Amino acid sequence: MARKRYTQAINEALFEEMERDPKVIVFGEDVELAIFGDTRGLLDRFGRNRIRNTPICEATLTGMAVGAAAAGYRVVLHMMFSNFLYTGFDAIANQMAKLRLMTGGQLELPITILSGYGGGRSNAAQHSDTPHPLLMNLGGVNVAVPATPADAKGLLKTAIRGRNPTFFMEASGRGGDSGEVPDGDYTVPFGKAAIAREGSDVTLIAIGTMLKPALGAAKQLEANGISAEVIDPRTLVPFDEDTILRSVRKTGRVVVVDEARDRCSAASHIAAILADKAFGSLKAPVKRVTVPDVAMPYAPNAEAKVFPSEANIVSAASAVAKAA
Amino acid sequence: MARKRYTQAINEALFEEMERDPKVIVFGEDVELAIFGDTRGLLDRFGRNRIRNTPICEATLTGMAVGAAAAGYRVVLHMMFSNFLYTGFDAIANQMAKLRLMTGGQLELPITILSGYGGGRSNAAQHSDTPHPLLMNLGGVNVAVPATPADAKGLLKTAIRGRNPTFFMEASGRGGDSGEVPDGDYTVPFGKAAIAREGSDVTLIAIGTMLKPALGAAKQLEANGISAEVIDPRTLVPFDEDTILRSVRKTGRVVVVDEARDRCSAASHIAAILADKAFGSLKAPVKRVTVPDVAMPYAPNAEAKVFPSEANIVSAASAVAKAA
C-alpha cells in the first residue's frame, strides 16, 4: 500500500497493462504530453506505435477505436473531457454499442474510453458534463465510475483486459485526490459495489465523485445520531443490485447522490430499481441529490449553488431518517 | 373533427405554421420528397428558400439550426431517424442545450427537431432507437412524444411557435395510425399530460408509441375486473408531475411503459419521481415495462421478444394490482 493520486493510479495501470500486453494501444488528442497527467511518460517508454497524438476529430477517433479493436487491438482512447464524447457520439451509440449484437457476436470490441467529467471548477457548461446516464442508456457499453485511486487502478485494468467497450469516467475535478493504492498487480471486478462505510439507519448511494461528500455527510449524520451506510457502485454497467438491495433491506431509507443532471440520471434509475425491487423494505421516500436540469454555470457561486454538497446530502438523509 | 393519419397531422401543422409565419423554415435530408410523408408538398407551396434538401452532414445540420435560429429564424430540422441524432449530437448537447444559459439569456433558439423513433419493423439496431432519455438528460431541450394525430398536430404547433429547442419524437413505426384531429387552428400545451382513460385500480403511464398497447392492456384488464387509468405525458420535458401524482394518489399502483431501453429511461425517471413524491400513496412496487438494455435485433421474432407488448403490460399491471 502507498498513498497515490488518482491520476497517478491511472497512469500506473496504463504502464502496467501496456507492459503486460503488446496489443494495448493508446491514442487521443494530446495524450503524448497528457493534459491530465494520466498518460504521462507512456510515449518515452512505448513509442509512437503504442501511444499517439491524433488530430482533433472525435467522430473519427471513436470509429477508429471500433476498427482497431476489430482488427485485434486493445484500444485505450482518451477523449479528454466528457463533453467531447458528444462530438464522437455517432460511433459510440450507433457502432460501439450495437455492433457486437448486429454481427451475431462476430465482433469483439475491447475498447476503453477515458474521459474526465464533472463540474466544480468554473469550467463552464461545455467542460463540466457528467454524461454517464446517456452511456448507461445505450445498452452495449460498460460504465465505470471509480471514486478512489485504488479503484481507478483496479477498474482500469479490468476494463483494458476486458472483452467489451468500457467508458472509464475520470473524476477530473478531483483528480488530485489521493488514497491508498495496493502494491503489485490487482484488478477490481466490474459489477461489485463497495461498502465504503457501514451503517444501519440510512443508505447513501454515491456515484463516482460523490463518494467524498457522501462520506463527509455520513460523519455529520453520525454526530446527529444517524448511522449512514455509504455504498459506491463503482460500475454503473454492470450494476451490482444485490449489494444495494441488501443495504436497503436493512436500512429502509435511501439517498442516491449523483453528479449527473437529475432527469434520467443514474440516481433516477437506482431509485426506480428500489421502488420496484425493494418496495417492501422502503420506510421513506427515496431521495435523489443530483445536479438540477441546467447547464453548469461558470461563476463559482452559481456553480456551487447547483452542485451536490455535503449539506444537501445531510439534509436529504436527515429527512428520510426522520420520515415515519 | 376528421380522421387523419399521424403523418398527415404533422404535415398539416407544417403547412399551417409556414403559412402563418414566414420565419418558419424547414431543412434536412430528403425533406423535399419526404420519406415519411410528413414534409410532402411543402416544396411546391413554399419553394426552396423555405424548405430545402441538405447534404448528408448531421453534425453541421444541428449546428446550422442553432445559427439560423440565432439569426432570427424558426427552424424546423428533420433528422429522419432518431439514430441520426447521434451523428449530429455535438451541436445538440454542447450548443443547443447550453447556449442560452451560457450567453446569459442572449440567445433564443426556436428550433424544432423532428425524427422518427422506435422499433417493431425489423429495421435493426441502427434504425430503431428511442433516444428520448438522452435528450431528457441534457437539461436544455424540450421533448415532445405525441401519441395521437391530434396531439402530433397540436404539439408541433406549440413547438414551432415556442422559444426553445424542442425534440419532436415521431412515432414512425406507427406513423400510419389514424385518429380524430380537430378542425382549424389549435395548439396543445407543453407540460400537460392527457388522461387517455380513467380508472381507479392502477395507473398506466404510457409514453408515445406505448399508448396504444397500454390502452389495449387496459381493456384486457377491465375484463379481469381491474380498472386501469391510462396517462399519456405528451411531453417529457416539461413534465406534468401533477397529473401523474394525482392519479397515483388515487390508485396507489403504477406501471410505466416506455419504448426506450430500461436503464435511465423515462420510465426510470418517472418511477423515481413517484418513489420520492408519491411514496406515501404507493401500495405496490412501481413496475416498468421497457425495452431491455440491448440493441434492437433484426429478426421479427427476436424483436417481438424484446418489444413491450400488451401482454407484458397486462401482466405487470395484474401483479401490482394484486400486490398487498
Place this chain on the structure above:
Amino acid sequence: MTTQPSGGPTPEQSLALYERMLLIRRTEEKLSADAAAGVLPGAVHLYIGQEAVATGVCMQLKDSDWITSTHRGHGHFLAKGGDVNAMMAEIWGKKTGICKGMGGSMHVADLSKGILGANGIVGGGLAISVGAAFGSKLSNDGRVTVCFFGDGAANQGVFMECLNVSSLWELPVVFVCEHNHFCEFTRAEQVTSGEIINRARAFGIHAVKVDGNDVEAVWRATAEAVALARSGKGPCFIEAETYRIKGHMEFEKELLAGGKYRELDEIEQWRARDPITRHGERLVKAGIATAAQLEEIGARVARQVEEAVAFSHRSEPADESLVFDLMFAGQKP
C-alpha cells in the same frame, strides 16, 4: 496475383469477375421479388447496376484484407467472398444467417472473410476502416482495408477526417467512393459542391476516377491502389462512377406516393451500360467465352441462388435468447 501484361485480368479472372457480378445480380433480383411479395422482414437497398464496383475491387483482395461496407452492402459482401446462403438466411432473419438473424440486410458481416460489415449509418464505415488499417500498420501484417461509401457519404465530415488521419499516418486503406448519382431521392449534384475527388487530393492522397460500370477498369485501378497501399505508401482514393438502377430501397414508390426525382429515360440510358451485359459481350468478343458458356454460368448462378433461398426457407427462425447472450462478450446486458 497474375496479371496480363496490360495489367488486365487473365481469362480465368475475367470469367470469375463475370460470375461474381451475376451472382450479386441474381441474388438481388430474388430479394427484389420477395420484397415486392411482402415476405421479407425489414427493408432492402439493392445494388443492381453497381456490381462492377464491388466485384472489380474485391477480387483484388485477399480473404485477410478488410472491407467496410454500406447500407447497400449485399454486393460488397458477395464480392468479397461472403457465403450467399448465409447472407440470404440473414435477410430472412434466420438462425443460420451470417449474423444469426440479429443484423439483417443492412448489417451483413463475415469476419472470416474480412468483411467488417455493412452499415446502416451513412459514413459509418469510414472511421472503422481507418481504425482497422491503423491496426494493420501497427502490426505490419500486410493487410489492406477497403472502405466502400457513396457520393452521399462523401459529404459527411468524418470522410475528410479519415482522409486526414490516413494520409498523415500513411495507412494502408483504399477509399472507394461509388458515385451512383443519388443520395436517397436527392441528386448528388444538388448536395455536392466541387468534385469529390478533389477532397482526397487536398490531403495529398493519390486519387483516380474510373468507369464504375466497367469491371475490368475497376479491377485495374484497384490493382494499382492496393499495391500502393500495401507497399506502405499510404491511402488511395478511387471514385467509381456508376448508377443506381433500382430505387433507394424497395417500396420506395409507396413511400413517395407519386413523388418523382428522376426520369425513366435516364434509367434506360444507364441500363444500356449494364456492367454485366457489357462484360459478357467483351468476353465473347475476346473469345474468352462463348454465349453458351455464359449461359452455363448463368444457370449455375441461378441454382446457387435457388439453393440460398431454399436454405433460408428451411432454416429455423433466429434464436431469441441470443439477443441477451450476444450483446456483450461473456457478460449479460
Place this chain on the structure above:
Amino acid sequence: MTTQPSGGPTPEQSLALYERMLLIRRTEEKLSADAAAGVLPGAVHLYIGQEAVATGVCMQLKDSDWITSTHRGHGHFLAKGGDVNAMMAEIWGKKTGICKGMGGSMHVADLSKGILGANGIVGGGLAISVGAAFGSKLSNDGRVTVCFFGDGAANQGVFMECLNVSSLWELPVVFVCEHNHFCEFTRAEQVTSGEIINRARAFGIHAVKVDGNDVEAVWRATAEAVALARSGKGPCFIEAETYRIKGHMEFEKELLAGGKYRELDEIEQWRARDPITRHGERLVKAGIATAAQLEEIGARVARQVEEAVAFSHRSEPADESLVFDLMFAGQKP
C-alpha cells in the same frame, strides 16, 4: 467603408487598428497576471501574438455582421466592438458580465454587436456560422458572417461539411483559419496532412493565405473576402499564419509538469514579428503617428483596462437564481 487607393486602410483606420490590437493585448496581459495570481475563476486561453487577425478582420465588419469565435475568443470579442468592461466582468464571474457570469472566458458573446459567442468546443462555431449565414441569405439582409477557427479545428469534419454547404448554397460567410502552429501541445504539422487552404479550394471556394501578424495585410484580404461574400458570390476562406506566444492556457506549465513541446527560441523569433510593435513602427515610419502619439494611445488603453478591472471588482457576484431563469426562454428547467 473608405479605403485607400491601394485598398489599404486610411490613416485613421490604421490608428484604430493599432489601438484595438493594443486593447486586446493589455486586457489579456492583465488576465494573465490575475490568472497567475490565482484570483480568476476558471481557465483563460490567451490570444497574445494573434491580435492582428481578429482586428484586421473585424474592423472590416459592421455591428450587424455576425462572428463566431473559439475558446481563444477575447480578441475576437474586443475586435468586433464588444465592451471590455462587460467581458472582464464576465471572466470574473460577475452579474455585470456580458453573459451575466453564466458563460465565462470561453463563452463571451454579445448579440448586439453580432458576436454569436466564443465556444468551448473546437469547431463548434463553424456550423453555427453557416446557419447564421443561411439566415442572411434567406432574408437577403446583406450581412456577412465571419467564422474564426484554429488550425486544429480545421481537422474537424464539420469544417469540411460547412465548406460544402456554404459553397453549394453560396452563403455569405468568410472562414478565417488562424494557423498559430499549435493545437494545445501538439504541433499542427503532426496532425495536419496537406495544406489547409487546399481543403477550401476542393469545394471551389475562393481562398487566400495572409501574414496573420500584419494587420494591414489581414485588413486588405478581409476587404476582398467580405466584399465577395456580401455580393452574394458565396463563401471565402482566409488562412492567416500567426503564432501562439503564450501557452495553450494559463497554468499550462503546472499541468505539463516539465513536459515540453516547443523551444523557447521559436517563441523569441515570433516575438520579433509582434503584430503590434510592427504596426506601430509602420505608423511612425509612414508619418501617421509619432512615437509620442502611440504612447498616448497606450496610456488611454491602459486606463481602459484598469477601469475594466475596477468595474469587475466593484460588480456583484453572479445572480445565482438566474441559472434557473435563463436556461429556457419563458420556462423553468
